[in-house]
Amino acid sequence: MGAMFRSEEMALCQLFIQPEAAYTSVSELGETGTVQFRDLNADVNAFQRKFVNEVRRCDEMERKLRYIEAEVHKDKVHVPPVKDMPRAPNPREIIDLEAHLEKTENEILELSHNAINLKQNYLELTELKHVLEKTEAFFAAQEEIGMDSLTKSLISDEAGQQAVTRGRLGFVAGVVQRERVPAFERMLWRISRGNVFLRRAELDKPLEDPNTGNEIYKTVFVAFFQGEQLKSRIKKVCSGFHASLYPCPPSNAERLDMVKGVRTRLEDLNMVLNQTRDHRQRVLVSVAKELGSWSIMVRKMKAIYHTLNLFNMDVTKKCLIGECWVPTADLPNVQKALADGSNACGSSIPSFLNCIETDEEPPTFNRTNRFTRGFQTLIDSYGVASYRECNPALYTTITFPFLFAVMFGDLGHGFIMALFGAWMVIKEVSLAAKKSNNEIWNIFFAGRYIILLMGCFSMYTGIVYNDIFSKSMNIFGTSWFVPYDNETLETNAALTLDPKDSYVDKPYFIGIDPIWQTADNKIIFLNSYKMKLSIIFGVVHMIFGVCMSVVNYNFFKRRYSIFLEFIPQVVFLCLLFLYMVFMMFYKWVSYSTFSEDIAYSQGCAPSVLILFINMMLFSSSEPEGGCKEFMFEGQGTIQRVFVLLALCCIPVMLFGKPLYVLMAQKKKDKKTQHSNGNVNQGIEMQEQTDITVPPKAEAKSSGGHDHDDEPFSEVMIHQAIHTIEYVLSTISHTASYLRLWALSLAHAELSEVLWSMVLRFGLTDHNYVGAIKLYVAFIFWALFTLAILVMMEGLSAFLHTLRLHWVEFMSKFYSGLGYIFQPFCFKTILEQEENEE
Amino acid sequence: MACKFCGPKLSLCGLVLSVWGIIQLTLMGVFYYIGAVALLEDLPLGEHHDSIEDFVAEVRKGYNLNAYNCWIAALLYVITLVVSGHQFWMNNRSSVSM
Incomplete structure (x- = not known):
């Protein structure tokens, strides 16, 4: 109880831990997450610290884990989520884990290396197969021509000579990437001055690049040429274009043989490849099971060594000394964690925890639960409270939704908002488990209790304003009646109801009388009512804020301020x-x-x-x-x-x-x-440390932010600023609360306009076609109600409420000069890293 | 026969909208039927009336007409609810089987 009233009491503690027990003790402290360590080696750079090597080892392990994870993701193996968090491994297990990681990494490396080799082979063989198959057609065509010319040579000698020269045509066969073909062809034509004959055929199916796994399209070509010189030139061009050349026997029978051989080899290779793939899959699946817990273990280890680096070594090197902030309420937990830590490593000497006096401002720590966290965040985003300062978040839990509701008063809209909030609250566990990266959703979800409360309060103010989607409800019976007879009603377009004749002198049971909805001067009446209401709320809110400052003055032992500041x-x-x-x-x-x-x-x-x-x-x-x-x-x-x-x-x-x-x-x-x-008299006898004691104690007793040490002129200037600010702000802040009226007016008018512009479109038909129109109009009306009235207006009312709290309320007593308590906790460390990913 | 023409988001949207529509339009129908004064502004009325009785009769007619129109629209939303519910179910089932 009382945890929300002000931040928790903190103590600065010194930890004396045996070096053997240090690792396990810090691990236990990280699990409990209640201490914030201070850097005792701030002047030592990161490379000169004691546990640099261990941190490096952790880094190396993280690298390996990243590699393994990348491989696992490459093969689309499902990584099961970690069920129960593993604890940080003890030093003996670290070595095992390291060895295990090393082994796994090497295994995967080797496997992928082998796989690449095999795939390279496979690629070459498939290309060769394609070359042999595709060139078949070219050679067939060539031989036909050859046969032709043979028969011709019988007839004429000239033709015979030609055939001989043609028979001596050399050729080169290979495969080149499809997009390079045009350039390749042009280049060949140029170097041979058109004396190379290039035939090509495209491969229908893409081949797989063994290194990257990408698909590539290739084209088979055969270049016919004459002469050795040209051959060497063509080969150079081929290597320039990264075309792979394959031996291709000129005779048909040999080619057939070769194709047969290649096919059998391909089949064998395929089998081997499948086996490798299966093996790899098996290895990765077994690794994936452990991957989550391994990476958590490594991260915890790294965090522990980072923390140990903040520790100081005793002069005798017999123990490690650390300084940390601990909430006093958690001191027993810390003691227990330390005892567990030294028990775990079987150390006979227990660790010590020693609270030390300090004049330093401790960090601010407000213990929150899931309900108060949202409100505390609202306050902290203005400024973290000074240590042990009065915490406005406690009052915000009610005033925030209330002031919001004054601006957002509509039963229907409030119901929608409350429904949304209630859904998030009820489904809390399952929604929290689904971690989303959608920033807007995360903001909504973090503020689910605020939204629920805002919705509920808006429903209440909606009842008071008698507004449900801009319509009024006559539940308790209006207190007005029409005193005019039919004749008067017929002849006059508008009539005034004098309360003397038409009011029963008994107000409507709660809220605004529904008669006002039909009145022409509704807005004039509501304006006067809501303006007064907002000033009343504002003045009460501000007086409450000023009164809160008494609590602070009293607590920080500045009682004079109660008389000299608070009372005036x-x-x-x-x-x-x-x-x-x-x-x-x-x-x-x-x-x-x-x-x-x-x-x-x-x-x-x-x-x-x-x-x-x-x-x-x-x-x-x-x-x-x-x-x-x-x-x-x-x-x-x-x-x-x-x-x-x-x-x-x-x-x-x-x-x-x-x-x-x-x-x-x-x-x-x-x-x-x-x-x-x-002191001067005693200085000869006493140790030097004693001299520093008195000012320390004095500084502590005054606490808070004090002006004791400042010169008079500065105190005067500060006070003048404060006074002017306060006097002017009472006026301007009171006026500022009029935004309650302005926003609620805007909200009510907007919802009325939406009703009469959109939904009425479906309601003023003289026949049943109106039903269809109503169906369509309702879609748009509902959409705009959600988007504009609930979302946009809700957001604007939220921001105005936030401002009313930050500026008008908190400026009366809140200084917000503290810094937040950030305990060393594995849970937050792991969550942070997940968010970064 | 199982045709899926809405995505998971659209079907959810239709589901929510139709539930809202059914509730609100049914209630509005009831209020029109009992002649709620707050809804008088939204009636289909002519410009000119000869007598009070004439006017009251027209208002009564308008209330009844609007009440039925609201209920018909609510029925249309029941159909929307069924369709989008079916779509939602289809989407959910397909995502489970995947």
């Missing part, structure tokens, strides 16, 4: 603005249409705003006949006194604290002179 502040605020609120209530209560006294009848009610302005300016305005300027006797005098008293508060705020500080300093100066003498 709250008096100033109350005399001016709480008085205005009082006037509103007084006006509501005392003026009535049924009142006997003419001065308190409906026409005589004065404007509260005018009254207030007159009060500030000491002016007056003439009342109408029969009315009085003021609401009660002696109001003018009281107002004058109030204003003067309020003005008197300003100098108290301005000079009170600086003068007090000045006097306190003088008193202290006298004392310290006195004590200095003492």
